[in-house]
Amino acid sequence: MSFTNWEQRNTPAVFPYRKCAALIVEKGTLKPGDQVICDLGGPQGVRMQHYEENLFNFRLAITRDGLPVGYAGDAAMKVTGGALRKLRVAAPGIVGLGETFPLEVVPLDEWVSLARDHRGLRLRIVSGRVTGGAFRYEDDLMHYVARDLRADEEGVLRIVVEADEGRARGVSNPIWVRRRPERRVYYGELHQHTYLHDGRGVFEELYLYGRRVGLLDFAAVTPHHMPMSVTGPSFHLGDKRWPSENWPALAKATKLMNGWEGLVTILGYEYSVGTEAGGHHNIYYGADEAPSTMQLDPSDPMAPIAKMLKTLRLAQVPTLVIPHIGGGPPDWSHAPDLRVERLFEVASVHGVFEESWQKHLEAGLRQGVIAAGDTHTTSMGIAYPGLNFVMSNGLAGVYSVSKSRRDIWDALNQRRTFACSGNQRALLEFELNGEPMGGEISSRLTPQAEIRARVSGTAAILRFELLKNSRVIHALYPCRAGGKLLRVVWGDNLYQRRAAVGLREGQLRPETGRLRLREPVHLDQAFEYVLQDGTGIRWKTAAVSNDRDGFLVDISEAGGESLLFRLDDSDTLGLFEVKIPLAQLAREGWFHWRAPAQRPLRHAYMQ
Structure with missing residues (x-):
């Protein structure tokens, strides 16, 4: 039997997993002494998950009325990687x-x-x-x-x-x-979850994996704050919980791993409150040890962001607070603290969130950008997205004079940073009148702007955009031409649509003649596909949350006036059918189309 669980979270949740397979006793009852035998794949084994793990708990829980009432024990296993690819x-x-x-x-x-x-x-x-x-x-x-x-x-x-x-x-x-x-570029992952809530892995093991397989220069393990320090791990029987304080253990592990094989570690955690209270923000400390906000204000561990920022000042060590789109998106209307709110997490496994970053800038926050993982598996620094998420982890690129914690911290604080989505180590350099990225200059004393920028990617650069006050004022398209190889991509900006529920089918057809598929592009998941289908192309992908899926196609044999694009998202955004004019492609080398959803949507994160 093979079983794929397409749910994001099962009810009930069985710690430490958010998903499970249920066996229901439909007739009779189980009594003490009865045996339930589970054979996972027999002698040849079974593919259980897409990431390796030294301690996989095969856990049997007994539930009643939607709550765990007992545990029948664990089978401890090791999940290894597959064959070399x-x-x-x-x-x-x-x-x-x-x-x-x-x-x-x-x-x-x-x-x-x-x-x-x-x-x-x-x-x-x-x-x-x-x-x-x-x-x-x-x-x-x-x-x-x-x-x-x-x-x-x-x-x-x-x-x-x-x-x-x-x-x-x-x-x-x-x-x-x-x-x-003068400076070097280093790449890091500053947003990694653990077994304490809905993630996997223990602190030291995650840092080891981030250096060994993720090849990270710097890293931060960031558990959710309530399971880490207030409620304890999300393990319960009925309504009973076991509160525990795990912050000292995280600080100890972070200090221990700093400098191991050149890895720089940074102490931090995720402060998770609802959007109405300010949303999800990660807190980082430029020190080996520091009091958490839960210790500084134990009477209000879920304080709104504005109050939390005031409490954080009592820590008396350098701090950074970085908002992100997660289970609860950040709100840009709280009273800010510009001394610590220096950066914004613009991309993660959840997607790309440039619109939200622009809202923060428009609200007066002067934030540079990083990308990160928000990774919930053991794969720190190199996360396969799986059913829940839409793309691989992002990375933070920093310009630093050395790979030491002090210099990496200074680079983050000075906003000498850039964001790489999809775990791609691009290079980006930007200066305005000689001031590097992250700096500030007086517009009154600088009447004329001279901009110098340079970028090297891991694939062909398709577009450069220069923005001022959230508007594109200059753009370059180095790959546009009137040739016969067409790049087709699509996607939506409905934040946090999960991959498992965002899978949609589509097709591209010529009016006459045929199209020839060259190769898919940007597919993040093994269950996504783009195929040749007779004279046209068809696909099933999860191009959601600003993920952009697509393909390269040879249109030299296509006839008629247009290519017919069709994307079926009927149950959420609508059915989209678009004619792509071949004459415009030949004349200008591009075609762009956008439209609002065909049905009213109340988006929780955007205006």
Whole structure:
């Protein structure tokens, strides 16, 4: 039997899981001494989840009237990765001309977990203008590292690595080679959940995974504040709970892991209140130890954000407060504290939320951006989205003078940051009259603006947009042309539509002739697909919450006046049928269409 649970959360919830499979006793009763035997896949095993886990609890709970009333025990298991499918290759974002730098390679399975057959590979560099490349498997890191690379030409590098004569390969992030770099770029994940609520993994293990497989430069494990320090883990029998204080253990683990194999760790947690009280914000401390807001104000652990910000001042250590779209979206109308509200989490596994960030800017908050995970599995820094989420984790890019906690913290506080969605390590540089990103200059004393920007991506750059006061004032489209290869993408901005409930079917048809599918683009899930269907293309994807799914298609054999695009979202936004004029594609190289939902929607996060 195979069983896929498409629900986001089951009722009742069985700690530590938000989902479960139910076996209902329809006739008779179970009595003490009876046995219930569960055979998971027999001798060959079974595929249980898309991420590896050292301690998987196969838990049997007895429920009555929607509440757990007893537990029949756990079977402790280890979930391993699958067979090798790809290589994850990472190098520093900026290196000095002629200096030695490392190249790290992690063998992955199809779900981006560490491949179970990751040892004993023969790796070689097959492309990239570098010298060196003596790879060694490092036991502590559980992956391969070549520490002898050197680039002797300035410019942009991308290094291709191959395993076992083509068995698997991977391409590195873009690398800028500069003569004398003043700052370097580091990538981090600042939003990772744990077993204490609806996540997985314990503190130290998550940090280890983030460095070993996520290849993170800096990281923060951020449990929800109530299960961490007030109510205790979400484990209960009926209405009974076991309150506990886990903040000291998190501080101890974060301090212990700081500096391990070069990883910088930052102490923090997620402060989760409803939107009417200000929404979800992560709190970070620039110190090994600090009092939490729950300790500073134990009488009001769910205080509105404005009150929490005042309480946080009593901590007497450097702090940052970063809002995000999660279970409860942030509200931009609270009384702000500009000294700590320096950044906004603009992308995560939930989607991309630029509209919300613009609302915060319009309200007077001067926030730079990061992206993060809000990851609820053990896959810190490299999260496969699964049924609940729409894309891989994001990453925060920072410009820092070194990879130390003090300098990383200063870079975050100074907003020398940029956001990478989909776990892609792009490079971005932006200056206004010589002032780098995050800085402020006087418009009265600077009547003329000179802007310098540079970007290197992990794929072709499709669009640059320059915004002023939330409006696009300049745009570049380097990939637009009147050729015969068409990129088709679509999506909505209905925040927090889950992948499992956002799957929608669609098709693209020519009036006459045929289309030829080249390849899908931006598919995040194994259950999403784009297929050739006769003379046209059909698909089923979850392009929601500003995720953009699509494909490349050859239109050289298409006839008639238009391509016919159809997306069936009848139960939520509507049925959309659009004619894409071939003449405009040939003349201008693009076509764009947008429309409001065909039925009234009260969006909880947008105006």
